Amino acid sequence: MPPLVLSAFTVVSAMGRGVAATHDALRRRRSVLRRCDFEDATLDCFIGRVDGVEDESLPQPLAAYDCRNNWLAHMALRTDGFADSVVAAKERYGADRIAVILGTSTSGILQSEEAYRRRDPATGALPADFDYAHTHDLFSLARFVRRALGLTGPASMISTACSSSANSFAEAARYIEAGLCDAAVVGGADSLCRMTLYGFASLELLSPQACRPCAADRNGISIGEAAGFALLERPDRAMPADPAGAVALLGYGESSDGYHMSSPHPEGLGAAAAMRAALDKAGLSPDEIDYVNLHGTGTRNNDAMEDKAVAQIFGTATPCSSTKGWSGHALGSAGIVEAVIAALCIRHGFVPGCLGAEAIDPAFTSRVIVENAEQRVRHVVSNSFGFGGSNCALVLGEAAL
């Protein structure tokens, strides 16, 4: 595929607000997961919580969209000058030529959780001030972002569980190639809620400690929240803030497991198919990939199958790691968080080693690293996999401008 430049990108997660804070957390190997203090949740787990989300408010014309998920998205839009970059792109292309294609798994469902607690005791009705369409509904996020940025191009809200925001890159690349738009805002947001905390608890997948992806003694995930966005455009008209360190989407690959709703294929067939498809799209061979950012959730099953899939393709030489030891598993927004991390690795020439893993699972055969390393990073594969057997791999690399 023709490369698409990430001419602007940003992320807000437990690691911090913006790319500089995220880069700093990675470099200093700062652990930011905390014991669960979300609302009234009484679960023995750790979470990746973004400070200050509750203090956000939306500008008056967008007040109907008020909910934690859109507050988090709003924080990200105003970080790293992202909204300003979109304004500049609007001048180049026109508001109707920029698409908004985002991912989320639970959108503003927290709003429904609160509303269910305030049901009328007699009738069971939800409170009159509850606005389902602008909060809980999936499309809320794409509509909110589209309006906040003043865009009028096509929009879509992808929800393929934990691969959602990775899939948004693939979908946007197709929209640009098909001529439906000249540029696209991709990424997404997923915010903490009781549904995912108690849901993953019911599956016995929450670690009682901070998650330790790839560790021999890993015992589950830590749920995080995050919002992040990237502006994708063709290189000939892109005007990235930092042309020397520009990063491009070079390929994407998608597949389905067709195996089980909540367990990945044990041999990682779907994961491997997605990575192969992404390499094909990018026209790269496995030995041209300098780093693989794993989905690496910290569950026994995911990390074991992903090791098999990665080893099948990359053998034992390519450094790989999961960065969920920092961010926690941001579910539908994991894809954008890790795409931004991949961009930072390329721009700054380093690879992060798994955080919190003292000893890597001895059964693993891929080259999982536990220390940060300074090295040139030209190309990164970033993996995202989700319930329902949805797999998406992205290839990011240095942009030739």
Place this chain on the structure above:
Amino acid sequence: MRVYVGGATLVGPGIADRETGIAVLRGERDYAFGDYVPPPPAILSATERRRTSPSVRLALHAATQAVQAVAADPATLRTVFGTSNGDGQVVHAILETLSGPERLVSPTQFHNSVHNAAAGYWCIGAGVRRPSISIGCHDDTLAAALLQAATQTVVEREPTLLCVFDMPMPPPLSLVRKTLHPLAVAIVLSPTPEWTGVEAELTLRFASGPPNMPAEPRLAGLQPLYGGNPAGRALRLLEHLACGEEARLSLAVLDDSRLDMHVTPKCSPQHA
């Protein structure tokens, strides 16, 4: 953007299968609103079948009939699933559990709560490893999913199964998100006209401004289906496909835009 479509299927109240749907859409059979209970999906094993909710069954019913109609191997098709509400029954059950003292969420319900549950069961049942996308775009779900399926078909040059479906929400969500009846639409899209089951050429264009062509079904009897479910937005397209006639239509999208469509049946003079 140009694609070739076939297998168009409508199931819902009073429309128990594809053949009935075609007869109704052609006006050969008077539409009568009636009960519709989505059947247990035959493509799933008994274990998986037991875990499926009406919402998943609805989607798989339409998808199965569309794929059978074009005699395609489902394992060869990419998929785009569109649903506004997802699985309202499952989401409601979890929300109710979370508002109580115990908060003991059922693990099966939790994994069925993902928006791509229907896609997941489809891929399991039909042995599909091809890419699959699930989207939720409120009342614009049909237009967005159709545009996305067409884009995948054209850019990846692979046939794609589109399935758009929604079940009514249970109370109290039914009062804040009105979906009056179950409805599902499935269509198979091909990048080339030389493909099994192709019935018509469909060109799509996303444009700014309000629609300037009709979108509502011509058959007055189908009006309740149009307004009562996001998948109902497909009805006029399905009427033209069933009747095998050339037509232009336009769907409102996102308050400020529209999706224009031009249907040309395969047997029309343009293709002769």
